[in-house]
Amino acid sequence: MGLASATGRPPRSVRSVRVFAPASVSNLGPGFDIFGLALERPGDEVVVRAAPGSGIVSLTVTGDGGRVPTDPLRNAAALAVQGVLDRLDSDAGVAIEVHKGIPLASGLGGSAASAVAGAVAADALLGGALDRTALLECALIGERKGSGADHADNAAPSLAGGFVLVLPGRPTRMVKLPTPPGMVVAVAHPALEVETLGARVILGDTIPLSAGIRQWGNAAGLVAAFFEGDWELIERCVRDAVAEPARAGLVPGFQPVRVAALEAGAVAAGLSGSGPSVFALCRGRLAAESAAAAMAEAFMLEAGVKSDIVISGANAAGARILETE
Ligand code: HSE
Secondary structure, three states: OOHHHHHOOOOOOOOEEEEEEEEEEEEOOOEEEEEEEEEEEEEEEEEEEEOOOOEEEEEEEEOOOOOOOOOOOOOHHHHHHHHHHHHOOOOOEEEEEEEOOOOOOOOOOHHHHHHHHHHHHHHHHOOOOOOHHHHHHHHHHHHHHHHOOOOOOOHHHHHHOOEEEEEOOOOOEEEEEOOOOOEEEEEEEEOOOOOHHHHHHOOOOOOOHHHHHHHHHHHHHHHHHHHHOOHHHHHHHOOOOOOHHHHHHHOOOHHHHHHHHHHOOOOEEEEOOOOOOEEEEEEOHHHHHHHHHHHHHHHHHHHOOOEEEEEEEOOOOOOEEEEEO
């Protein structure tokens, strides 16, 4: 099913479309570059308007403290919009506004959300012809520039919502997986930044076979656990044998923060994407609130930094059209 039919195809006379795309937690332990989960908030909003001329005629960004590039060739949302124009072979003129709600370098998929919102808005403005796979491909053109790597584990959940498996390679294929009833996600975003590109470079190109075996065993186990709603298996399988050990040093206080979440009642916890945010999977909202408070306290104690907290259902909606004019 195409996203346009899921979100409502706008009438032909539409001049402007505003889209919200949510933040996401990627990797979820063993799913480096293949698992991602949408959050209810925060999110980025992108407005794409018809404008005189051809191609992207203007680009403005708010909410970023002036740090996100406004050169369309370096901006995730603009690259995704251009991807839509190219795919539709359109020479329409468009003006783009990006409103950042997701903090930069937070490990919450900010550049992916901007790219997804841009792709969905541009497609809707031009009639909503693209299906979900095509929209994801367009968003990935922007995400590639943002993270310097080809991974869809933030863009896919931001587009489709919920917990998503993205298969590596082309053509892109995403599979939405069920989430256990009552699962609530807690996220602590400390006042720190980790650039994804650097956090990928330190991983190198090879892993020991023993780490591979642990990783694919846990990834397969986690998929089964989500289907079965098996909390014990979730607890056992949310472990990252590949990226987290190498990245833990990039996030001061990470290990004590993770332990604090578990001691406060979370079932599992780990780095969100490349960090510095830390996620915890919890049974119910009360447990998530306790885990979030414990993580924030531990970040303050261990690293001397404040944290923003997000509590979200595990089956949050993906990108959606907020307004058309
Ligand atoms: N899977 C990616 C990584 C997500 O861990 O590098 C980046 O947000």
